[in-house]
Amino acid sequence: MYENKAKPNDSIVHAPHENKPLEPVETVSKINSEYDVIVAGTDPEGIAAAVSAARNGLKTLLVDGNNREILGGLFTVGWLNSLDMNLDKNDKSSNKGKPLNKGIFTEWFAQVEGDSFDIHTAANAFKRLVDGEKNIDLLLKVKSMEPILQEGGDSAGSKTITGLKLVLEDGTVQEVKAKSIIDATQDADIAAAAGVPYTLGREDIGNKDSRMAxxxxxxxxxxxxxxxxxxxxxxxxxxxxxxxxxxxxxxxxxxxxxxxxxxxxxxxxxxxxxxxxxxxxxxxxxxxxxxxxxxxxxxxxxxxxxxxxxxxxxxxxxxxxxxxxxxxxxxxxxxAPELYIRETRHIQGEYRLSMIDVLENRDQWDRIAFGSYAVDIQRTKPDEWGDIITGPIQYAVPLRSIVPLKVDGLLVVGRAASFDTLPHGSARTVPVGMATAEAAGAAAKLSQTEGITFRQLSASKEAVAKLQNMLNEQGMDIKPFTIEPIAISKHKHYTGLKVALLMGLAKGGYTNKNFNLEGESNPQAMVYLIGGAKTALGQPAAMPGDPSAAVAAIPEAERSKQKLTLEQASLTIATALGMKVSPAEAQSALVSGGFLSEATVNGIDDPTALKIGETHMMLKDLAQTFGAAADPYISR
Known part of the structure; x- marks a missing residue:
């Protein structure tokens, strides 16, 4: 039975300013050969997962391999002492709103100074959470952790993780069995070693080598x-x-x-x-x-x-x-002793959180956490700017996003969960991660009680409802919600915008006003749009041309100033496709080749001055011709 250590956080009262020393953390001298749950990683997410599992009656090993002497990881060893909060924007009881994700997160948050905090205060609060649970054995400074796998699982070609092989601080090797493993390593280290498929950085939009700074x-x-x-x-x-x-x-x-x-x-x-x-x-x-x-x-x-x-x-x-x-x-x-790392692996799970989920403030039937922080994409290289893609009101993170493909007995929490690279810009925040981690600890209990795997649990509405009831009893407040459709969804070019957005080629800012579908486009913007599509679609053979060649005849200073004509837009696409056509022939060549629909052409208000939304519709037509490669951009 879950023992709730604090009431649901209706009113957060922060600690006064007081410089306190770090409380020493004691690591267990001897570990068992078997546990109900092993949680890998002592970042905030790992602590939340371990505490949740322990309070649900599971004997839990919390283990870390980063040579740390204190708990809290990113916050206390990476020194990131300012929180990106996920606030309830519909709560008018305070100026800023209250945290969407309650439970263990708010229990910890109530013990620190505020949205920025002293790292000693934070570390000591994490320590108290762990020390309060007799079911947790804490093991620090292991030299390596490797998954123990057996062939077979509940899906074709899958394996089952049955424990971890640990190299302890003194060099001793010990195999530890467990009914469930929760990977809270931030980079999905256990999942990757076990064979879970994943994308790296911005790979899902065509650039594997690009990641946030x-x-x-x-x-x-x-x-x-x-x-x-x-x-x-x-x-x-x-x-x-x-x-x-x-x-x-x-x-x-x-x-x-x-x-x-x-x-x-x-x-x-x-x-x-x-x-x-x-x-x-x-x-x-x-x-x-x-x-x-x-x-x-x-x-x-x-x-x-x-x-x-x-x-x-x-x-x-x-x-x-x-x-x-x-x-x-x-x-x-x-x-800081450790870097603040924003992005590495994104696992492939039973569900992949998309930008449209975040943009449209979607609920999920298997919700386990909520996000509301802006989709904040930091620079990926020095000569560019970061972007705010959208500012959601509230979206749900599904249980399926922490259930990895190909490996059973494993959950992955934190920023490496099954999120596309762009929505990860919001969902990577720690309050979201701690909520998914608390859900993971409860899911471990439920799967063992019900005798079902995590994958079976994630597919069962009955079992998920039991999990959500458990989480509500723990004070997390995981309830359905409905938010009015966003205004831009009513625009006639919204389907085109979604394609551009999923490819990383549109940004709306905090209020979505920067999408500006009625704004005028220009020849250089069209080159950017089609060049980005070429990258995202990963079709070098089908799109062998350089779209920038289409503006070669326009003076460079005028490329961002001139109005974009339908003829010029068509030439840009045709050039990228490698077609050898004149500007006057480009449109008919695209239509006859199936790259541009008559409906899109007929929907253009003024062929001498295309709007941004109209270019997005042309992008949608182009994407649809690439079949499976375009599915992630068309079907959401």
Whole structure:
């Protein structure tokens, strides 16, 4: 029976400012040969999974292989001490709304200072959660973890994970059996080793080598209360009423002028505006230095990222001190032991969360968590900007998204769950991850009680309803919801927008206004659209041409200024397809070849000035001709 340690979080009261030492974490001296559940990883998601499993009566091994001495991972060793909150935007009882994901997340959150927190406070709160559960054995500093597999499962070609082979800190090898494994390693390390299929970075939109930048968080000292007041004043002046930057007693976000900083390592680093989180000792932690070309799933690459960051940061801090008077007295006072890694693997699960799920604020019948944070895509290389794709009100994460394909007995929680790369920009946030992890712990109990696999559980509406009842009893508040359809869904070009959005070729900002379907397009924008489609569809043989060749006759300075004609748009597509046609012949060639429909042509209001929405409809027609390659973009 689940023992709820706290009432559902109706009112969060934060701890006062008090600098407390880290409480030592005790690792178990001897582990059992078998457990009900093994949870791999001590990031917040791993702790939530282990606590949930333990409270549901399961003997649980919580194990970590990252040479950590404290709990909390990203928050406490990666020093990311500012939360991307998932708030209930329909809750009018407070200015900002209350957390959507309750349960263990809000139990922990009630013990820290606020949306930014002291890492000692956070680590001690995680420790108390684990220490409070007699069913948890905590094992740190293992040298490696490998899945133990047996052939066969409940689907064709699948295997079943039955435990982990651990190399302990002293070099001893021990095999530990378990009825269930929860992978909370952040990079799906256990799942990948077990043979779960996955995509890397932006592979699902055609670019396997592209992923969001990593960050080395750094600490600045000498940030007294007076300095903090001056920081807040400076940010308010910078914001100038736009509500794009802001601050409170614990957090600040602004200083976008820092993007003028010229990195020493200009090919590998870039500064963004400062995200600042206060500690309780007159210091702050800064999430702002972006580092590129790092594979977060590779230990050697992670070490390279830390080295690059440490070499760049003295120059960054000198620039800050010289250009911002209120920060003139700060000093660089250390860097995080671990990188903040945003994106590596995305497993393939029974369901893959899509951008349309997030855009349309969709509920799911097997909901286990909720998201509402903006789809925030950070830079993937120095010479580009990040994007806000959309700002959802609320969407559900399904149980099926943590049930991996090909391997039974395993759940994967956190940012590596079964999310497409773009919605991952929202769903990767820790409150979502902790909610999925709490659900995973409860699902382990239910699967063992019912004698069914996770895959069978995820396919059974009756079993999922039992799981949701368990979660509600635990204080998570997993209830159905309905949100009015978004306004843009009524637009006649919405189907085209969805295709562009799924390919990563449209961005709406926080309010979706930037989709601007009625805005005028231009020849250069059409080149970008078709070039992006060529990448996303992965059809080099069928699209051998360079779409930019279609604008060669237009002066470069005019390519983004001229109105886009139907003839020019058709030529751009035809050129990408490798057709040898004149501008006047391009449209008829596309229609006769099945690449452009008469309905789309007839729906264009003015052939001399195409709208953005009309180009999206042409993109949809093009995509539909590529069959299976286009299914992920057409069928959602």
């Amino acid at each position: 990593v960050t080395l968080v750094f600490r600045l000292s000498n940030v007294t209360d007076d300095v903090w007041k001056n920081i807040r004043k400076a940010i308010k002046i910078e914001d100038n009423g736009k509500n794009e930057h802001g601050s409170n007693e614990q957090s600040a976000w602004g200083y976008n002028k820092l993007q003028t900083y010229q990195p020493v390592n200009e090919k590998r680093t870039k500064m963004r505006g400062l995200n600042i989180g206060r500690l309780n000792d007159d210091s702050v932690l800064i999430n702002a230095l972006q580092i590129f070309g790092i594979d977060g799933s590779d230990p050697a690459s992670r070490e390279e990222g830390i080295r690059i960051g440490k070499e760049e940061l003295p120059h960054v801090v000198d620039y800050i001190k010289a250009n911002f008077p209120e920060l003139a007295g700060v000093e660089l006072d250390g860097t």
